[in-house]
Amino acid sequence: MNLIGTKWKPLVLFHLLDGALRSGILQKKIPGISNKMFTQTVRELEKDGLVLRRVFPVVPPKVEYSLSKRGKSLEAILQGLDTWGLQDLKID
DSSP states (O other): OTTTOSSSHHHHHHHTTTOOEEHHHHHHTSTTOOHHHHHHHHHHHHHTTSEEEEEESOSSOEEEEEEOHHHHTTHHHHHHHHHHHHHHHHHO
């Protein structure tokens, strides 16, 4: 839980399940996250070895995030949380 137990980390990881995303696109997929919180979240995920950060040497800078092998190992858990959330919405 220390690795993914925050409000934003599971959302970032879930959106990367389908493949690498540019920084701006990934942030737009997560409504309500501030620039500061997004940066902090992806840095922590990178530090913990769940996300890979790739910087392209172009102007303007292009940064892309993807799941590491360790991050991909969370796929079943993330999919399970998504399924549970959708089912829980139907109950209410």
